[in-house]
Each structure stands twice: as structure tokens, then as C-alpha cells.
Amino acid sequence: MQNILFILNEAPYGSERSFNALRLAINLNEQEHEATQLQIFLMSDSVSCALVRQKPSEGYNIQQMLDILLAQGAQVKLCKTCTDARGMTDLPLLEGAEIGTLDDLSLWTLKADKVVSF
Structure with a gap:
């Protein structure tokens, strides 16, 4: 089993970086x-990205994508300094999802086989 860490930095909407990171994460989970x-x-x-009740007017929905990943067993943590x-x-x-x-992040990085940053 490969342990892959994704580090996201961009807002959920306005740029597609978080969207593309989550697309890749979902796709990796679907590889047989x-x-x-x-x-x-x-x-x-x-x-x-982890706030509830997101209602984007059209296109992708980051909340739904994170819900899919969580249902697939992914762990999701938010930087406490950043949320504060x-x-x-x-x-x-x-x-x-939980505050981390x-x-x-340091422990996850040390244990990861791969780290992907968006």
C-alpha cells in the first residue's frame, strides 16, 4: 500500500488548484x-475547502469531492494556525475532517511514500 500525502494551499474556488488536487486524489483511489x-x-x-454548506453556482463542488475522499477512507486535516x-x-x-x-503535517510527511503539493 502506498501512503500519499496531498498538501493544498489554494482556496476552493477562484483557481482550480484545489479542484485538480482532489480530482487526482479521487482518481488515485479508483485505481485497481x-x-x-x-x-x-x-x-x-x-x-x-472543508466548510459545510457550500453552494457553488455551477461546476464542481469541493465539499462533495472531500466527502467522497472521506468516504473512501482518506484522512483530512486543516492547519490550526490557518483556521485561527x-x-x-x-x-x-x-x-x-479535523483541525490539525x-x-x-510533519509526521504525515515523514510517513508518506509520496508528497504532492498544490
């Missing part, structure tokens, strides 16, 4: 020839 364990660490403006800075630490998050720390 190799089992993967995905960990997704949201930093900077990407912490808003944006006043988001006490806001409701997607079920299964730089120590969590």
Missing part, C-alpha cells in the same frame, strides 16, 4: 492495480 492511503492537509486558504487566522476554527466542518497542527 495499487491500494493507496491518502492524507490531505489543508493549509492557507484551502482550509475553507481566518476565524474558522470554531465553524462546522465536514464530518471526518504542523506536528501532524
Whole structure:
């Protein structure tokens, strides 16, 4: 089993970087020839990807994509420093997503077979 860490930094909408990262993560989970364990660490403006009740007017829905990944067994953590800075630490998050720390990211990085940053 491969352990792959995704580090996201971009806001969920406005640029497609977070969207493309989550597309790749979902696709990796769908590959039949190799089992993967995905960990997704949201930093900077990407912490808003894990907020509930997203209602994009058209196109992709980041909340749904994270819900799919969580249902597939991915772990999702948000940088506490980043959520604090944006006043988001006490806001409701997607079920299964949790606030993490730089120590969590460091441990995930050390244990990862691959690290992908968007």
C-alpha cells in the first residue's frame, strides 16, 4: 500500500488548484492495480475547502469531492494556525475532517511514500 500525502494551499474556488488536487486524489483511489492511503492537509486558504454548506453556482463542488475522499477512507486535516487566522476554527466542518497542527503535517510527511503539493 502506498501512503500519499496531498498538501493544498489554494482556496476552493477562484483557481482550480484545489479542484485538480482532489480530482487526482479521487482518481488515485479508483485505481485497481495499487491500494493507496491518502492524507490531505489543508493549509492557507484551502482550509475553507472543508466548510459545510457550500453552494457553488455551477461546476464542481469541493465539499462533495472531500466527502467522497472521506468516504473512501482518506484522512483530512486543516492547519490550526490557518483556521485561527481566518476565524474558522470554531465553524462546522465536514464530518471526518479535523483541525490539525504542523506536528501532524510533519509526521504525515515523514510517513508518506509520496508528497504532492498544490
